[in-house]
Amino acid sequence: MSESLLEITDLGISFSHPRPAVRSVSVTVEEGEVVALVGESGSGKSMTARAVIGLLPDGAIATGSVRLRGREVLGLPEAELNQVRGRQVAMVFQEPQTALNPVRTVGWQIGEALRAHGGVRGKAAKDRAVELLREVEIPDPEERLGFYPHQLSGGQKQRVVLALALANEPELLLADEPTTALDVTVQAEILALLRRIRDRTGTSILIITHNMGVVAHLADRVVVLRQGEVVEEAGTRELFAAPRHSYTRQLLDAVPRLPTPEERVHAVTVDDAPAVATDAVAALEYDDVRVHYGSRMRGRVLPAVDGVTLRLERGQVLGLVGESGSGKTTLGRLAAGLVPLAGGTVRVGGEDLVRARGRRRADLRRGLAFVHQDPEASLDPRFSIAEAIREPLDVHGIGSRKGREARVTELLDAVRLPQSFLQRRPRELSGGQRQRVALARALTLDPRLLIADEPTSALDVSVQAEVLELFADLQQRLGFACVFISHDLAVVNKVADHVAVLRSGKVVELGPAARVFGAPSHDYTRQLLAAVPVPDPTVPNLVTSATGPALREQHIAS
Amino acid sequence: MSESLIDIAAPEATSPDDQFDQRRRPGIWTALRRGKGLAGLVLIGVVVALGLLAPVLAPHSATEQIPGANLVGPSGAHWFGTDEVNRDIFSRTLYGIRTDLIVVFLAVPIGAAIGIFVGLISSWWTFTDVVAQRVFDLVLAFPTLILAIALTAFVGPGLRTVFFVIVAVELPVFGRLTRTSVRSVREMPYVEAAHVVGAGSLWQLRRHVLPNSMEPLLVQLAVSMSVAVFIEGAMSFLGLGVRPPQPSLGSLIRDGVRNLYDAPFFAVGPLVIVVALVLSLLLVSQALAEARRA
Numbered sequence: 001m002s003e004s005l006l007e008i009t010d011l012g013i014s015f016s017h018p019r020p021a022v023r024s025v026s027v028t029v030e031e032g033e034v035v036a037l038v039g040e041s042g043s044g045k046s047m048t049a050r051a052v053i054g055l056l057p058d059g060a061i062a063t064g065s066v067r068l069r070g071r072e073v074l075g076l077p078e079a080e081l082n083q084v085r086g087r088q089v090a091m092v093f094q095e096p097q098t099a100l101n102p103v104r105t106v107g108w109q110i111g112e113a114l115r116a117h118g119g120v121r122g123k124a125a126k127d128r129a130v131e132l133l134r135e136v137e138i139p140d141p142e143e144r145l146g147f148y149p150h151q152l153s154g155g156q157k158q159r160v161v162l163a164l165a166l167a168n169e170p171e172l173l174l175a176d177e178p179t180t181a182l183d184v185t186v187q188a189e190i191l192a193l194l195r196r197i198r199d200r201t202g203t204s205i206l207i208i209t210h211n212m213g214v215v216a217h218l219a220d221r222v223v224v225l226r227q228g229e230v231v232e233e234a235g236t237r238e239l240f241a242a243p244r245h246s247y248t249r250q251l252l253d254a255v256p257r258l259p260t261p262e263e264r265v266h267a268v269t270v271d272d273a274p275a276v277a278t279d280a281v282a283a284l285e286y287d288d289v290r291v292h293y294g295s296r297m298r299g300r301v302l303p304a305v306d307g308v309t310l311r312l313e314r315g316q317v318l319g320l321v322g323e324s325g326s327g328k329t330t331l332g333r334l335a336a337g338l339v340p341l342a343g344g345t346v347r348v349g350g351e352d353l354v355r356a357r358g359r360r361r362a363d364l365r366r367g368l369a370f371v372h373q374d375p376e377a378s379l380d381p382r383f384s385i386a387e388a389i390r391e392p393l394d395v396h397g398i399g400s401r402k403g404r405e406a407r408v409t410e411l412l413d414a415v416r417l418p419q420s421f422l423q424r425r426p427r428e429l430s431g432g433q434r435q436r437v438a439l440a441r442a443l444t445l446d447p448r449l450l451i452a453d454e455p456t457s458a459l460d461v462s463v464q465a466e467v468l469e470l471f472a473d474l475q476q477r478l479g480f481a482c483v484f485i486s487h488d489l490a491v492v493n494k495v496a497d498h499v500a501v502l503r504s505g506k507v508v509e510l511g512p513a514a515r516v517f518g519a520p521s522h523d524y525t526r527q528l529l530a531a532v533p534v535p536d537p538t539v540p541n542l543v544t545s546a547t548g549p550a551l552r553e554q555h556i557a558s
Numbered sequence: 559m560s561e562s563l564i565d566i567a568a569p570e571a572t573s574p575d576d577q578f579d580q581r582r583r584p585g586i587w588t589a590l591r592r593g594k595g596l597a598g599l600v601l602i603g604v605v606v607a608l609g610l611l612a613p614v615l616a617p618h619s620a621t622e623q624i625p626g627a628n629l630v631g632p633s634g635a636h637w638f639g640t641d642e643v644n645r646d647i648f649s650r651t652l653y654g655i656r657t658d659l660i661v662v663f664l665a666v667p668i669g670a671a672i673g674i675f676v677g678l679i680s681s682w683w684t685f686t687d688v689v690a691q692r693v694f695d696l697v698l699a700f701p702t703l704i705l706a707i708a709l710t711a712f713v714g715p716g717l718r719t720v721f722f723v724i725v726a727v728e729l730p731v732f733g734r735l736t737r738t739s740v741r742s743v744r745e746m747p748y749v750e751a752a753h754v755v756g757a758g759s760l761w762q763l764r765r766h767v768l769p770n771s772m773e774p775l776l777v778q779l780a781v782s783m784s785v786a787v788f789i790e791g792a793m794s795f796l797g798l799g800v801r802p803p804q805p806s807l808g809s810l811i812r813d814g815v816r817n818l819y820d821a822p823f824f825a826v827g828p829l830v831i832v833v834a835l836v837l838s839l840l841l842v843s844q845a846l847a848e849a850r851r852a
Contacts, residue, residue, distance in 0.1 A: 336754050362756055370754040378747040382769050391765075392755040441751070 003070050004028045005204050006052065006089075006172055011064040011074075013047050013056065013228075021047045023228035024064070027206075029172065034198055034205040036215040036236075038251070039225035040460035041431075045208045048225070049174045052206070053089050054081040068172070087117055090165035094177040096157035100149040106133075106160050107145030113167035132163040135200075137193055154324075155186035159193070166197070173197075175207045179214060183323035183487065188531040191218050210460065212255045213533030216240060224248050236537045254465040255535045256490035259518055281350035283449050283481030284312040284335055290343035291330050291505075304330045306505035307344070312498075314448070317475060317482045319496030319513060321489055321528070327505035332451045332485045336370045349448060366396065369442035369480075373454040375434035379426040385412070385437050386422040392444040411440040415470060432463035436470065443478065450475075450482045456491060468494055489532055493517050501525045586773055589849035590842065598841030605835050609655030616649035621803045629821045638827035642817055650805040651827045657806035658835065661720055661790045662783045669725035670779055673732025678768060681737040682744075682759055691737070694730035702727050702789060703796070710798045717800045720793050724786050735778055739771035746770070773850050780843030784836045791832060807832050 006029040014020035022044035029035045037045040050056050052066055052073065066073045068088055076084070085091075093099040101109060110129040114120055120128055126145070133141035136159040149157055158178065165173055175194065179187035195218060198205055207218060215222055215236065222239045224232040224247065232245040243249045291305040305327040312318040320328040333339045334346055337353055346353045348364055356364050372378035379388050386408050393404045412419060415436040426434055435455060442450055455471070456464040472495050475482055486492050492499060492513070499516040501509040501524065509522040520526045589595040608615065617635075618624065627640040638647035680690035700708070706723045713719050740763075743749065749766045757765070787807070793799035794808025795815075802809065807828045814825025 338750065338754070365754070365756040368754065370751065372747040372751065374747060378751055380748040380766050380770065391752060391757075395752070395755055395757045395761060438751075441755075445755070 004067075005031050005033075005069060006206065007065075007067040007070075008048065008052070009065050009067075011048060011051060011062065011066060013044065013051060013060055013062050015057075015059055015061070020228055021060075022051075025225065025228065025230055027223050027230070027233075029204050029206055031171075032198065032202045032204055033221065034195075034207065034219045036219035036222045037206065037208045037225060038210065038212070038215055038222055040210060040251075040462065042227065043225040044228035045225050046176055049091075049176055049206060049208050052172075053085055053091055053174060054078075055091070082116075086113065086165075086168045086170065088170055089172045089174060090168070090170035092158075092161055092165050092173060092175040092178045095181050096154060096161050097149075097181070099161045100157060102149050104148070105145065106147050106149070106152070109160070110145075110163060110167060113164045117168050128167075129163075132167060133160070135166060135197070136160070136163045138163075153186075154182055155189060158182060158186075158190055162190075162193070162197075166201075166203070169201070169203075171204060173203050173205045175205060177209055178207065180209070180211070184489075184533075185323065185527060185531040187214075188533065191533065194218060211533065212252060212461070212535035216535050216537040217533050224251065240535070240537050250462060252535065254462040256465070256468070256488070256494050257535065258490045258493055258529065258532060259514075280314065282311045282347070283314045283316070283349060284310075284318075284483065285347040285350075286310040286331065286334075286344070287347070288344040289331070289334065289341065289346060291327070291334060291339055292342045303505050305334070308502075308505070308507055309344075310500055310507065310510070312449075312481050312483060314481050315479045316497045317484055317495055319492035319499040320483060320485045320502060321487065321492050321499060322502035323487060323528075325504070326502040328485045328487075328502050329453055330505075331502070332370075332453050332483050335449070335483055336368055336451050337365070338370075366445050367448040369445065369447035369450045371435075371438050371442050371450065371452040371455045374458050375431050375438055376458070378438050379434055379441075381426055384423050384425060385417075385429070388426070388437060389441050389444055392441065396445070398445075407444065411443060414443065414474065415440045430463075431459050432467055435459060435467055439467075439471065439474070443474065443480075446478070447480055450480050451485075452482060453485045454487065455484075457486065457488065464491070471495060489517065489528060501528070586776065586846050586849040589845040593845065594841045595845030595849075598838040598845060601834055601838030602842070605655060605831060605838065606659060608652055608831075609659045612649075612652035612656060616646075616652045618646040618649040620650050620653035620805050621645065622649070629817065629824075631821070631823055639821060639823050641813060641821075641824065647810070647824065647827060651807070651810060651831060654805035654807045654810050654828060655831060657717060657800055657804065658787055658790055658808075658832075660717070661724060662786050662835070662839075665721045665724040666728055666779065666783050666786045669728030670732045670775070670782065672725070673729040674736045674768075674775060676729070677733035677736030678740060678763055680733070681740045682763065687737070690733060694733050697726060697730045698734075703792060706789070706793050706796075706798050715798045715801055717804070717806075720790050720799045723793065724789055727789065728782050728786070731782060732775065732778065735774060736771060739774055740767050743767050743770045773846075777843050777847045777850065780839050780846060784839035784843070787832060787835050787839070807835075 006027070008025060008027045011022055011025045012020055013022040025044065025048050027035065027037070027048070037048060039045045047056065051062055054073065054076065056062060062074055064074070068084065073081070073084060107126065107129050110132055111125050114125050114128060129145055130141045133144055138144050138156060138159050149160070152160065178194070179190050182190060191214060194205060197203060207214070209215060219236050222234060222236050223230055224245065226247050232239065232243065232248045234244070239248065240252070243252055286308050289305055289308045290303065293302045293304050308327070308331060310318065320331055322328045330339055334341065335348065341354050349367060351360065351364060353364060383391070389408045389411055390404050393399060393407060398404070399407065408422070409419060412421065417433060417436055421429070421433070426437070429437065456467050459467060468491065475495070484492060484496055496513045498511065499513045500507050501516065501522065503524050509516055509520065509525045516525060517529065520529060590599055623644040624640060624646060625644065627636065627644050629642055630636060630640050632639045636646050636648060638651060641647055641650070676690055680686040702723070705726060706719070709723055709726070710719050713722070744767055749762055752762050752766055790799060790806060791808035791811060794806050795812045797812070799808055800806045810828035811825045811832070814828065817824050
């Protein structure tokens, strides 16, 4: 009689809060299967996974049953749980940065995982560690054993975390958003690795993710969660081809997509019309701009932006894309005057931002607005929504009290929030709503230039779609120029007129969005595009099918 | 990992428009309405009332000498007994509370206010920060009593000296704490958002940084107040504090110790009041600190 490896039936998890975190979730994972738990924040996907390995937070009350090979795990005493952890089920965490102990070497940490189950010691342990690192395709495993986490790149750290999870040959790997913290190209490699590990060792994987692209490329079966309940369960291909539940459809539609290869051909033929050459003053100009981090006195100067020249016309949207460390955020902050300039000039509306003083500077400032990435922290928790939106008017003493209030009402309408929100505090709003408020605040002074630094990265896909649509609409209506920074190529594709692809502080490709994404001329752009997991299981992904150790990472780490 | 926190903090509501956590975060003030906080407040209230109502409650004045009552034990006429110069200890204790109230509710807040102001202003710019921090180092390097003795050498003993010492001791404590708080709050994107909009340093400090740095400072305020009771006690005990015949809790305890063999009951009353005052302040500070962590 074949028993399922993992069988979760009618799991419910609640806290003191009246709404349970998980209402009723049933999932089974068969031997060697990759199952994806998909859902937006608050759907209870992480809690479900934590219940399997007995890592629920204090005060959580779990009901239902979680069976591992027929053995009930829920409510098992800690000592017995420790036998299950690592041996039968292992967990890969989201953030490799914090999952590794910074003061211990990689070898020591793997050794610890082996010792935890009374396994091998000494020479044998070392051999096993090397073997594990080879398993997760880290180049030069013998040498890497003596490395500390900070000496490894993000992708390599996640590989080490994976090696730790695999140390005691678990039957089931729980991966909680294992690639969310990583750049796209690294993400693609880790996903490919997970697949190969499954193929080689037959380990089952339960992957938790919000990224439909990841699901399409890794999972055999998908379970869609919403508000602590399973809304749909299907094989990956069927789910993407014919989603039955309306929520699944909504989720799939909300995912921003890049043009498919066929569309790309089309785009190229339409697009190569020369950009309208204007003599008018540009909204923003970067002229051979340089920014350094570190100090010359300490002898370590790292260029964050290295000779960038860009021009943004009035009323247009310039997308800045690149991986972490590419300098895209620095460029954005530069335009807002938040970063000291090391060389070159930044002109906003034709005026030098750095050299402007006094009134001119204040006027320039008033024409600028900035939207932060994290809606959680970008609103003062003590301010009501009305106060937050009104603040720019208060700062500059514009208008009468009545006039300011009228403006706030108008702005709240513009970002499509009900008037009843005026007296609420940020804490009483969801992430998407908060980001709308942040957008309203940015628009209070009718800026000529808006700088948006990853404005939708912290949001769920469906919310992201709404906010992007709102943003595009407002941009059209109000006609402000915008620098839109994002690591997500599909998002940029949706809103930007022109795109600059950045790498190591340099612009590698610049052009109209349709051309850059449709017919990239630079290798790096092509590589980035290929690495994006397409939310369609029928499209083979270039990088996913690649094999062999990641040489690119070796290059970064050295 | 962050995912799980969101799961706990704000599970989705049924309608997407209602997707926020309806529960307002209880402010740290609510901690004072129950449990430890309430107990502390009530106790403080009682001690304060005793002090404020001293002229009404006290059967005698603080300095009145009662003929024929030399070091008599507690009785219906003299609840805490009388001292070696025939004064009613109960009355003296009530008036002594007033001295301590001045120290606790005036000296500490003044020291705190100056400290917060200096900490706030200095930490905003690098140069002033370095200067202020080194000055704080200097003051903190002295043990409190050494500082007290040194100051007494200049201005002589008295309530004024106690006042100065407490201000001098608390100022750097609050300056330091403000600096730490400010340093973390000023990095928050909402402060940067105000900066980008064109708000000046003072605006940012007043509207965003200070209000959001207040909580740890409030906890420290309650702790410092209890410490102030000790400092007054210690200084008066050593004869550096209030000058006789003015009573204070510290000086009463000193007199009590001096007469320990003849009148063991002497210091009990003042000691109970000191314990009550310190305990209640610590209860309040603890309740506030716990509410902050929650």
